[in-house]
Amino acid sequence: MQNKEIAKIFLEIAELLELKEGNRFKIRAYENAARNIENFEQNLEGIYKKSGLKGLEELEGVGESIAHKIEEFIKYKKIKKHQDLLKEFPKGFLALVDIPGMGPKTAMKLHKELNINSVTDLEKAVKKGLLKNLPGFKEKKQENIKKGIELKKKSRGRYLISEANEFADSLIKQLKNLKEADKIEVAGSLRRRQETIGDIDILVTAKKPEIVMDSFTQLPEVRRVLAKGETKSSVILNNNMQSDLRVLNPDEFGSALHYFTGNKQHNIKIRELAIKKGLKVSEYGLFKGDKKIAGKVEKELFDALGLQYIPPELRQGLEELETAKEGKIPKLIELSDIKGDLQMHSTHSDGKNTIKEMAEYAKNLGYSYIAITDHSISERIANGQSEKELFKAFDEIDKLNARLKEFKILKGVEVDILPDGSLDFSDDILKECDVVLAAVHSGFKMPQDKMTKRIIKALQNKYVNIMAHPTGRLINERDPYDVDVHEMLKAASDTGTFMEINAHPKRLDLKDVHIKIAKEMGILFAISTDSHATISLENMKYGVSMARRGWTTKNDVINTLPIDKLLKKLYSKR
Template identity: 60%
Template structure:
């Protein structure tokens, strides 16, 4: 069983316990364990097989009881407590709280007062007026929920980039061990690094396609087989994603890789370019008068129409062709360009690891610096710190820094932006910090003008360096705030404030589109992880992927700079 499956089960239990108004500490224990498991780079099942319950308990946030639950999940696919809870609440009821505007209390109210236990029944009730008179349900609330239902429907069948990567990487790793396979590639939207993925497309070359098909459908990640042919097979994975594999001729592998990677518009445009040159491009190669003239590599495909190689992340059918033709494609940022992470939480607020544990982990990642940015006093639910409490943390960071060479821990905080745009720490304290990351953590439904003004006011504070997760979206669960994004970008440019690309897989905020617009306006981006466990520092890869989709280069990102240059950038507003 994969980590994401185990984490999903624990998240569900925390939500079911919320329905029952159980002890909040118990609920948070499940949530913390789930979050920590999501960020683990190693297989939880493998850890258990090698070290048993003891190995599970060594993972931050996993105590005796939850370790026993995980053991049962690994052995049986579920555990007793969850089964008992699901008897009280149908699965469809659990899905309701994935709709923006529906929390556990609201869901329980709808169940008790109107017998509503599914998204379908909820939508029908709102449209028929059946919720009229129900406490807390006015016209505005109902419209917000309908918008949330619409948003939810758009994401049905889509999976987070991180989840798709988890499965695809396992499949590629296992299939790569098969001696009959010569070339292997994950294509499709996954290769373009889209924020959500529908299915996994895999290409291979082999002199024995039947052996490849047989191995593919027998993978442990497979739930059921949809089709098994001589050169193509399709399966449903245990996370309900579809995965397809095709074995193609080596002489057209590049053409197939290009065809199955680019989106529809990209492929149409390159075919149109080929026609004008008297050529035909398909997944089988590049042809002139029915004779294949190219297609063994992707480079050959692009060269055949006079283009330089276009990176997969840019193959969206926009202006990548014009840039490639003129030689103006960006030198996209790469993961090794990142020198540090400027948004990390420790045990001083709601993080799972101590600052020293995080620092040691970051050093192993070959980072040159990190910023510890724990929550501030308004976010008490995340153990946000008072001004007095954070002073102790800053003193601790000074002590730790004295023991490191060629590595620095920056003193920071993720400071709440209050509804009027002020911050919940005074300037006298903010000036003691190296990094001030400002964020909205409440009142997400403010009117467009008010929310825009709120964030712009915060950026005008000379101590604010970075606006964290600027649009507030949570992919598949919460749409962005209503914002005048152009005004936000303009104010960031005018004030010299940096915008964050939050690498949490369910955020990826700024989006690729907004990253590109920020680049055009000369705004620098901070690619951060918002890590709450040391392992989730590896989420940086998803932020970098989104940055690449946004045409960002290393020079557009502040945390690609060495520490001396970074400090100048951080103190530039003061």
């Protein structure tokens, strides 16, 4: 988690230097350092404690200057260079830069020409039509900025599940070290595994609540204490996210966990069901008159209401209660069911690690196989491979497979779907692959009918196994491209193409609603991490969470199969 905090600061330094039209080499150095630090497997503070500045300087992309700044953050939780640069710009100016469709140069132009210093200023200027008089701000660019503002407003105060999860894990790990704390669970949207999280709710039972509260409010992740009481404390974390801690009595822990997990619509339905049965439910328990009949654990509550246990991911206030009454909640897929990862990138395109390193890391995760799916030639920005380079990678895979025991590397490619729906490599090339992912990486603003036809044509290719990140969204950054999802899924069903559930926290694509629709159509899925570094292979849990929210079982996912059955599935379309 600390690595990501440091990486974020270095990215901001790069942005601020770009705003000042600073030295390009320094800007690139900070950007490269940020990217490398974010993907380091080891914690920077651990490296510093063990090997000092020298240990930091030996890391890829980290020289003497960057190492000193990392040391500064480890010691003081801030970097002077960053603080000084922030003072040179109006408060909130970086938020303006981060709006999709903006960037440093556009932000500075608007600052100089129209004195726009914040997102609010920009929104007012757009509404008044002030941008149309500026050179370079044609109608299309104005529309893109307007859409960027809406996306930013929609995502305000919402954090990627990965960021929230890392903070929550750290907080809970430290609280579990307290002998005064007993049961500890995360609740709220994080427990329901939503794609974005507003705040972190933690519930605990404790022998001495005051000690737990003292410890919680003094944790290193805490920036500011909002409130501190005997049973509840609220803090602002270092990433500006709020976290609330509640101390509960042991006999009400289950009912409180259910209540604070939500969601609101689910809780309303539970309350209505309880009333029909002559019962009363709250965070304190389930009551018949004045007598508490359930509350210590969640299952007691569900049993007393005549319901099968409903996993947190399904508590969406939809049809889960009706399904639970009939005892038809499926056994959802678990992370332990995953036997391999079918999308990742190596140094043969835009990945940070070699094929061998990706394979070794995956094997240590307990996987039986991976697919190396580097980019095809059109993705030059991602160092896409030529046909010759692809086969060179395949030769390397053959040599590694000859040495590996009880592990298989599949030969794959993530091939671009070109604007007319044709693919970036010919069928003669694709037939040499074990697995072919097709993906849209350009032309995102294509009209719906053309985008839909484009994708359907690609799915009709007999060598395309998987539609990768099917809607192209980047959470909090880019809306999905305009595709008729139902028609795309129908084409996948008709052609026997698998749909990807991309586990990258910024993608989570397909999303839960579309996963459920696809499952009901009989479509199978591949849950893949789209990793560009070994550490990102750990993101599989987020894809599994999204699959669970879509009511997915082990049998719906092809990479729960052993390698021989998987290969039969992959080759069945040909």
